Amino acid sequence: MASIHDVAKEAGVSVATVSKVINHYPDVSEKTRKKVKLAIARLRYRPNVIARGLVTGRSWTVGVLLHVPFTNPYVSMLLEGMKTALEHSGYDLMRLSARLNDPDYSFIDHCHSRNLDGIVVFGVEKDHRSIQELIQAGIPTMFVDTDATGLRAGNITTDNRNGIRMAVQHLFELGHRRIAYLAGVPGQDVNELRLAGYREGLGAFSLAYREDYVVDGDYSYDSGFQGMNRLMELDVPPTAVICTSDMAAFGAIRAIEARGFTVPGDISVVGFDNIFETELFKPGLTTINQNIHAIGVKSIEELIAMIKDPKYPPPVVTEPSSLVIRESTGIAKVIT
Structure with missing residues (x-):
């Protein structure tokens, strides 16, 4: 040898x-x-x-904590981006499990026991006890879609507010005035930013914000299905709905069809993410594109930069979003 x-x-x-x-x-x-x-x-x-x-003095291993279901297509696209960045970096990636709801559990001890050089975190809010411990410990960390920073912690996210504003504008230009929103989990950074974008979008076109047109969910297919059913039971249902994720949008479309209505003939639907399945789904989903692969790549590149240079300033990166128009949105039947 x-x-x-x-x-x-x-x-x-x-x-x-x-x-x-x-x-x-x-x-x-x-x-x-x-x-x-x-x-x-x-x-x-x-x-x-x-x-x-x-x-x-390094382990040449970085950890990734994904506190979301691995069945979520977003996760596979994010991991693929991380893999791309790691291929020629000399680092290995370790998936971390964490008992974040256990008060006797220490995520920091978990990380130290694995001698990790740095960590990427997705799906955990910044005010969680374990995350605050991680920030204070000074381990190089990159947060994805969480507005958390520290002396050795940065974050990367999509331009969530502008993405939703673009969706509102698109629907308004198609003649829709009753535009609802299937939201995510209240309190989460990404949800609050997208909800703010929805309200700003309505305000830009002098459309009233209606509490009954906003339904909380959890980004999943089931929450989209259930949320859409709630909207369709209103005395004056919406003619269009913006969903906080593509998976929720898929559920919303199936709920509309289950009631004998069509998309976009009766109701237009917009998603958020632009996962691979949006092109295969029928009808093809109009959605807000966030470059998930690029977010995965950039999260690792910035993390390694922090690992290599203790003086490297923790980055705050916002990736642009864009509107991808497909078949799930169309002209409103009646402008009201």
Whole structure:
């Protein structure tokens, strides 16, 4: 089995230079980097992870805490983006389980026991005890869709408010004036931002905000189905509905169809996320696109930047959102 000394000899460089290339240090010329990588490939050299950790003081492992169902398509797209960013980084990804509702449980101890260099968190609110402990502990952390920051903690999210405002504008331009909203979990950052965007969108077109047109849910298909049923039982039901997720939108459409109505003939529906299934669903779903893959990539890139440089300022990144128009929205039958 080849050693790091064999690689150095093959490439005609020092052992220190080989180590820098393996550990992704920037102060190596591209020409030298290519020579070392070619020697590594030719000799089939595999770095000793334990020895590497002793030299660098790192475990070369980052954790991801996803406090949402893994059946959610958003999660698979987010993880795919993380995987892309990790492929040539030298880091491995560890999925973390956490008993966040157990008062005797310490998430920080859990992380320390696994000697993690950094953590990505999705689906846990910033005021949760475990999250506050994580921020205060100073472990490099990136939050996804949670407005949390600290000395070593940053966050990345989509432009949620503007995304929903675009959805309101699209429906208004189609003649809709009775626009409802199937919301997410009250209190969560992403939900509050999207709800604010809905209210701002209505206000921009002088449309009244109606409490009965807003139904809380949990981003799932079932909550969309149930929420839409509640809206359709109103004395004056909406002609259009914006959903806080694509999965909720799928449920809403099926609820409309189950009552003998059509989308978009009777009611227009807009989702949020632009998951892969939106193009396959019938009718094709008009939705707010958030580049989930890019969010996954950027969360890891920024996390690694914080790990490598203790002085790297914790980033606050907002990815733009955009409207993708498909078949689930159409001209309102009656403008009222």
